[in-house]
Amino acid sequence: MPDLSINFAGIKSPNPFWLASAPPTNSGYQVMKAFDAGWGGAVWKTLGVPVVNVSSRYGGVNYRDKRLVGFNNIELISDRPLSHNLREIEEVKKRFPNHAVIASLMVQSRQEWHDIVRASEDAGADGLELNFGCPHGMCERGMGSAVGQEPKVLQMIVEWVMEVARKPVIVKLTPNISDITEPALAARRGGADAISLINTIQSIVGVDLDRFAPYPIVDGKGTNGGYCGPAVKPIALNMVKNCAQHPDVRLPISGIGGIENWRDAVEHILLGASSVQVCTAVMHFGFGIIREMTSGLEQYMVEKGFNTINDMVGKALPNVLHWEDLNMKYKVTANINEDKCIGCQLCYTACEDGAHQAIKLNAGTRVPEIIEENCVGCNLCSLVCPVEQCITMEQTDSGTQHLTWKERTEAGDIPTKFEDEQAGGRHHWVPEPSAALGKERYKTLPGKARIISGETVAPAEA
Amino acid sequence: MAEFSTPTTEQQFAENFAQLKPVMNRTEALYESSRCLFCFDAPCIKACPSGIDIPQFIRQINSGNDTGAARTIYEANYFGNACGKVCPTEVLCEGACVYNLQEVKPIEIGRLQSFATTKVIKSGEKLFGPGADNGKKVAVIGAGPAGISAACELRSLGYGVDVFEAKAQPSGLTVYGVAPYKITNEETLAEMTYLQAQFGYNVHFNSAISSREELEKLEDKYDAIFLGIGLGKTNELGLPGEDKINCTGAVEFIAELRQHHHEVAVGRKVIVLGGGNTAMDAASESSRLGAENVILAYRRAKVEMGAYEFEYDLAKGVGVKGLFNVAPVEITGNGYVSGVKFIRTETKDGRVQEIAGSEFIEPCDMVIKATGQAKQTEFLSLIPGLKLDGKGRIMADAHTGQTSNPKYFASGDAWNGGAEVVNAAAEAKLTARGIHAYLSK
Ligand SMILES: Cc1cc2nc3c(=O)[nH]c(=O)nc-3n(C[C@H](O)[C@H](O)[C@H](O)COP(=O)(O)OP(=O)(O)OC[C@H]3O[C@@H](n4cnc5c(N)ncnc54)[C@H](O)[C@@H]3O)c2cc1C
Ligand SMILES: Cc1cc2nc3c(=O)[nH]c(=O)nc-3n(C[C@H](O)[C@H](O)[C@H](O)COP(=O)(O)O)c2cc1C
Ligand code: SF4
Ligand code: SF4
Numbered sequence: 036m037p038d039l040s041i042n043f044a045g046i047k048s049p050n051p052f053w054l055a056s057a058p059p060t061n062s063g064y065q066v067m068k069a070f071d072a073g074w075g076g077a078v079w080k081t082l083g084v085p086v087v088n089v090s091s092r093y094g095g096v097n098y099r100d101k102r103l104v105g106f107n108n109i110e111l112i113s114d115r116p117l118s119h120n121l122r123e124i125e126e127v128k129k130r131f132p133n134h135a136v137i138a139s140l141m142v143q144s145r146q147e148w149h150d151i152v153r154a155s156e157d158a159g160a161d162g163l164e165l166n167f168g169c170p171h172g173m174c175e176r177g178m179g180s181a182v183g184q185e186p187k188v189l190q191m192i193v194e195w196v197m198e199v200a201r202k203p204v205i206v207k208l209t210p211n212i213s214d215i216t217e218p219a220l221a222a223r224r225g226g227a228d229a230i231s232l233i234n235t236i237q238s239i240v241g242v243d244l245d246r247f248a249p250y251p252i253v254d255g256k257g258t259n260g261g262y263c264g265p266a267v268k269p270i271a272l273n274m275v276k277n278c279a280q281h282p283d284v285r286l287p288i289s290g291i292g293g294i295e296n297w298r299d300a301v302e303h304i305l306l307g308a309s310s311v312q313v314c315t316a317v318m319h320f321g322f323g324i325i326r327e328m329t330s331g332l333e334q335y336m337v338e339k340g341f342n343t344i345n346d347m348v349g350k351a352l353p354n355v356l357h358w359e360d361l362n363m364k365y366k367v368t369a370n371i372n373e374d375k376c377i378g379c380q381l382c383y384t385a386c387e388d389g390a391h392q393a394i395k396l397n398a399g400t401r402v403p404e405i406i407e408e409n410c411v412g413c414n415l416c417s418l419v420c421p422v423e424q425c426i427t428m429e430q431t432d433s434g435t436q437h438l439t440w441k442e443r444t445e446a447g448d449i450p451t452k453f454e455d456e457q458a459g460g461r462h463h464w465v466p467e468p469s470a471a472l473g474k475e476r477y478k479t480l481p482g483k484a485r486i487i488s489g490e491t492v493a494p495a496e497a
Numbered sequence: 498m499a500e501f502s503t504p505t506t507e508q509q510f511a512e513n514f515a516q517l518k519p520v521m522n523r524t525e526a527l528y529e530s531s532r533c534l535f536c537f538d539a540p541c542i543k544a545c546p547s548g549i550d551i552p553q554f555i556r557q558i559n560s561g562n563d564t565g566a567a568r569t570i571y572e573a574n575y576f577g578n579a580c581g582k583v584c585p586t587e588v589l590c591e592g593a594c595v596y597n598l599q600e601v602k603p604i605e606i607g608r609l610q611s612f613a614t615t616k617v618i619k620s621g622e623k624l625f626g627p628g629a630d631n632g633k634k635v636a637v638i639g640a641g642p643a644g645i646s647a648a649c650e651l652r653s654l655g656y657g658v659d660v661f662e663a664k665a666q667p668s669g670l671t672v673y674g675v676a677p678y679k680i681t682n683e684e685t686l687a688e689m690t691y692l693q694a695q696f697g698y699n700v701h702f703n704s705a706i707s708s709r710e711e712l713e714k715l716e717d718k719y720d721a722i723f724l725g726i727g728l729g730k731t732n733e734l735g736l737p738g739e740d741k742i743n744c745t746g747a748v749e750f751i752a753e754l755r756q757h758h759h760e761v762a763v764g765r766k767v768i769v770l771g772g773g774n775t776a777m778d779a780a781s782e783s784s785r786l787g788a789e790n791v792i793l794a795y796r797r798a799k800v801e802m803g804a805y806e807f808e809y810d811l812a813k814g815v816g817v818k819g820l821f822n823v824a825p826v827e828i829t830g831n832g833y834v835s836g837v838k839f840i841r842t843e844t845k846d847g848r849v850q851e852i853a854g855s856e857f858i859e860p861c862d863m864v865i866k867a868t869g870q871a872k873q874t875e876f877l878s879l880i881p882g883l884k885l886d887g888k889g890r891i892m893a894d895a896h897t898g899q900t901s902n903p904k905y906f907a908s909g910d911a912w913n914g915g916a917e918v919v920n921a922a923a924e925a926k927l928t929a930r931g932i933h934a935y936l937s938k
């Protein structure tokens with residue numbers, strides 16, 4: 036059996052799954068219930084000067100029949116008294132000495148930071164996470180993402196914390212910034228032991244069409260909130276990768292953002308995270324999802340022959356290159372498996388209207404045909420095809436040639452003028468614009484039926 | 498043994514005849530509409546005789562535009578709600594859905610269709626209205642799917658429309674024929690009320706047109722006459738004993754059932770003669786009315802039955818038993834039906850032959866003849882120059898519906914010989930435009 040336990044910057048945990056600092060870690064009751072269910076660690080709901088919250092505070096993005104593919108909130112940090120939280124941390128640590136309890140913190144002055152760091156450590160926290168991420172409410176008060184967006188201020192606060200901290204210090208970064216490595220580097224300069232990312236992304240998840248107000252609505256009004264959930268995973272993965280690949284950041288990363296199952300977690304790990312944190316998925320489905328996550332991760336490790344989490348960390352990083360280093364000689368072409376095709380012709384419309392007009396229809400069959408010489412291998416058809424493995428992208432180059440943009444640049448072999456003969460698009464077949472007219476099907480006009488097909492209406496002898 | 502106890506109250510009747518395609522709630526509609534792929538040149542549209550833009554209305558439901566969905570449906574088919582519930586979707590739209598090829602349940606198009614239309618019917622929201630009055634008038638004979646659809650379309654084209662209906666209610670066999678577990682009377686009539694409120698045609702009930710004089714009056718007063726008279730009574734079999742009490746025609750039995758529900762009595766042991774969809778309905782309905790034994794007797798083999806497979810499955814599912822390769826030769830009994838004398842048959846070179854000496858009597862206390870509906874040839878012979886084909890169907894142009902008497906147009910069962918509601922609705926719409934083209938000349 037693989038070993039799921041981790042040692043993250045000195046914080047030990049029986050598995051890499053932590054609850055992110057958020058409503059699921061608001062109380063000792065919840066954290067104990069979560070540990071009991073199988074979670075390895077918890078970052079306590081951010082402690083600071085207690086705040087007052089509004090109602091309502093959450094907004095959701097539903098996609099077709101799926102609820103909460105995206106989620107946002109305008110909540111602030113913990114609104115419970117600090118003494119209650121500290122007492123409960125102490126109690127949790129007594130019962131679960133081998134689980135990770137990390138105190139998330141957010142205060143303003145140097146003195147406040149010193150006090151709260153000491154208090155948290157005294158309560159038994161295994162580590163500290165500095166919340167420089169909240170993109171709403173707290174930033175207007177000069178905290179949260181206001182700090183996360185100012186590397187100098189961030190570094191200074193980390194330095195204040197490091198003056199007194201004895202336990203590992205994690206800096207939680209905000210994604211509301213153009214280059215995530217800047218605050219990551221600032222955290223490192225300040226002496227932090229690790230980073231965690233991402234916090235929520237500034238967002239408006241939707242607008243009420245009847246009340247003309249953004250969600251969530253507070254007495255007819257709203258404000259921008261922080262976005263998270265499955266929809267933010269792609270952004271989180273890219274930022275984790277950027278920090279993991281940067282030669283000077285060199286800090287353990289706790290990956291956060293859109294993790295809902297073991298696959299999402301493994302993706303974060305393969306791109307450089309060595310622990311992961313989950314919020315929205317738990318708010319949606321409860322602590323019980325941990326069973327699926329640990330069992331999936333374990334099974335994956337067995338299949339791939341990984342013995343420890345560390346064996347997997349960053350495994351995908353060598354394959355994440357800059358665009359200019361990709362092989363331009365590599366070519367794939369779409370291939371339709373006629374036996375699997377159900378004839379929906381989504382690939383046809385996608386390629387016809389959304390790509391390169393490289394698929395055609397033939398009379399007598401609903402199975403479309405790839406026009407190989409027009410196919411640029413963009414992948415679109417295979418992405419829209421609703422049947423598993425029906426459209427596959429097959430390699431059609433010789434496999435022997437290799438040429439990158441960088442190499443071409445170095446050889447002076449790139450288009451440089453507006454009308455350059457070397458431009459890639461010059462060699463694609465494109466139909467004449469006028470050929471587009473009259474292609475759309477006859478559409479029903481108000482009050483008019485379509486022409487009905489002959490077979491169903493003509494009586495035998497008429 | 499039948500599985501249903503005899504219903505004695507309206508509630509028990511409703512339980513025994515529970516809807517096969519109950520109206521969806523919003524969550525169901527959201528989930529089901531989410532699955533539609535929005536196929537290009539969708540095969541489901543092509544399989545619908547009325548050519549509803551199915552992916553369009555499903556997408557409208559999915560984005561919360563239920564009213565727009567209803568508009569899309571009614572634009573193509575005025576019996577939108579009825580069709581969603583009574584169409585044989587298994588062989589029409591849903592049978593063509595691409596999901597079948599993946600062995601995944603096809604989209605429940607019929608139920609989605611009814612979801613959207615029921616909603617606007619309930620709200621009474623106006624989606625259509627009559628066109629500007631063009632000063633011309635059309636008489637419609639028959640308020641069935643064909644007649645009402647023609648009336649709607651003609652009104653939208655600006656014609657004055659008077660509908661003459663022999664019975665007391667509109668919608669023809671939709672309220673007097675279709676099985677009650679497919680659609681309720683309330684639902685059918687609500688759609689009729691909705692359509693009439695939108696288009697404002699007049700319906701004269703209990704007004705059978707039956708004489709030459711009446712036809713002449715119509716010919717004088719109206720610019721064109723639409724024949725949507727459907728078919729006639731159940732065919733006579735010409736067997737001895739056919740006049741016995743409790744020997745009835747399926748169409749008549751079902752009409753009674755649709756109107757009087759649990760007050761209709763059924764025998765303990767019922768024999769249904771026939772192998773078409775109406776036979777399946779009559780058998781299934783007898784069983785749901787509490788008959789202890791229901792036998793479906795057909796003169797050919799099971800595989801040769803004209804009924805859709807799913808209709809036979811439905812009947813079997815409620816305990817109906819099949820008796821194949823038998824032909825009735827006499828209805829026995831003394832005043833009342835006591836049984837059917839059959840002779841065994843075999844099919845040789847496609848023809849049914851009786852096996853000499855194989856007669857036997859199957860006892861029963863009720864016989865339902867589901868052996869086809871007669872054509873209204875006597876009435877049609879009152880129309881000068883109107884040609885019928887060898888099977889008694891009105892001959893008319895497939896695209897305009899115009900008959901050999903240029904003033905008369907026809908659609909629906911009277912023209913196609915008996916099909917489905919959706920065919921009558923679609924044909925009548927085309928024919929209304931045929932009338933418009935003729936009168937605009
Ligand atoms: C038992 C049974 C079950 C069926 N089940 C289904 C089903 O599940 N699904 C489906 O899609 N289809 C079903 N059908 C078929 C469907 O009902 C018909 O195809 C459809 O109703 C035909 O419409 P229509 O307007 O042509 O005729 P009809 O519905 O028959 O309407 C004709 C109307 O004209 C009136 N009329 C006739 N003569 C005159 C006259 N001289 N003067 C005035 N009024 C007159 C009649 O009273 C009637 O109201 C079923 C049919 C039967 C018999
Ligand atoms: C309602 C809510 C409250 C949150 N509160 C905090 C907080 O107090 N401190 C903090 O560092 N992050 C907070 N977060 C951010 C989460 O810890 C996490 O970074 C983010 O939700 C992304 O993870 P996810 O996609 O798994 O939800 C909060 C998130 C939500 C949804
Ligand atoms: S998208 Fe896939 S299933 Fe649909 S027509 Fe194209 S190849 Fe066939
Ligand atoms: S065939 Fe099925 S999936 Fe395709 S558009 Fe029609 S209902 Fe939707």
Ligand code: SF4
Pocket residue numbers: 544545546547548549551574580581582584586589590591606607610919
């Ligand atoms: S009218 Fe009938 S066949 Fe046409 S789409 Fe609706 S349910 Fe299907």
